Amino acid sequence: MFSVERLALRTQLQAWLHEDLGTGDVTTAFTIPEGHQSKGIIHAKEDGIIAGIPVAEMVFDVVDASLVFNSFVQDGDVVTKGTVIAEVEGSTHSILTGERLALNLLQRMSGIATKTQAYVNALDGLDVKLVDTRKTTPGHRALEKYAVRVGGGANHRFGLYDSVMIKDNHIKGAGGITEAVARARKHIPYTMNIEVEAETLEQVQEALSAGANIIMLDNMSNDKMKEAVTVIRAASPHVRIEASGGVTLDTIREKALAGVDIISVGALTYSFAALDISLDLNAKKEG
Template identity: 75%
Template structure:
């Protein structure tokens, strides 16, 4: 799924999020700022990071008030330093302040994810291993959060339970083993769908290989076990992709990649990050 700056589903979500925040109206703005007052809001970074969510913020302000003029000075994926002006929004002060919190919340979270992702990507510099996310996303925000991962230089794993077969430990237990799970899946899915099997040891790796898995995940294995698993997989089935997952950090990700795995999935890209500090300040106020 590619975010193109305007998405009907996203617009519907923004309407709901505005209802949650604004309710019957921004009472503070209504009682303190005269009707017709106009301002320019300057959106700027208060720390370094990677920009993400500029088109989302634009859409928030467009929905709040189509007469607002939004001008972006950076693009998603650009590097920011403290003080960088990301955008300006000009027009009704009431409208700017009504949309401010939602626009900033989304930009801060998405920029935080993009920044975190870029840190991991930088650790893999010079290696061919691909960094991907997981389904450990905020409910209702998966499309945006996975978009932010791409902005940061990562790639996306499956978007949901519907777009690939991923046989994990509980599926293996329920099916009665890896071979049985893969066999049942292969008999029912279309030829365009892949089967991934999560393994925890070399014995399971061998079983997944024999069963004909398309992707084999090495879950929480030691570096030595991962290296041996990759060697066995590539010797017997070079076309099978190998994914590593589990407790991946900035200090361990490069070593994991050097074991020869094709993919590293990192849940903390979307569940353990710091939102980037971004603020909006009114400037050049004038009476309407």
């Protein structure tokens, strides 16, 4: 499941470690003898979905390749408070050097996976795909979008380069939906889709006439969304329909029942609670 490009990730981890370590960990250096050995037990302090085990392991490997990392759960596993997630054994100095970065990433990714699964569960039984957005932390997009997949969601476009999404400001700049779609169609490969954001039924009609492959219904009321879905299905049943804007855990199912194919939720990656995970030295793993 872990598909982030490993060499690029190692380079990022080295930079993030340097941000934390600077010229050295003065506390550890001055309080713990050189050569001291420990076992660190990584455990969950609340229930949730784990994501980021391979990332945490890589952090410790970048710090010190002699550290031994053993995981007891896999990404996507449900854990409860007290579950031992992994152990890392070796130099105490090295464990403490990597501890915070490993935990930061593991906590954040697990928080995203946990929130995503809650949204997926709210769509249980419905043929609707939950996707993320580009509202990610700079430098962390690949990890955060991976965590969404671990939680059962899917990824929208990764960046500005992999699909055409004509939003309100593009429409204003181009002089209308029709003109924007026509200009984009002249340049993109035939395999690339064009998605158009529509806020009104008039824009839905124009997007259909212009030949959009996907129409995003942005911030529409549920009644207006149902009306838009009816119009789109009647005109072109192959056009995919996305709902976006103001989607919460309380409202997502009702929006899905309007008949859309996709629901995008930016909050998956910009408004989540990190899962509480801790590392304790020399703790004993319970059998």
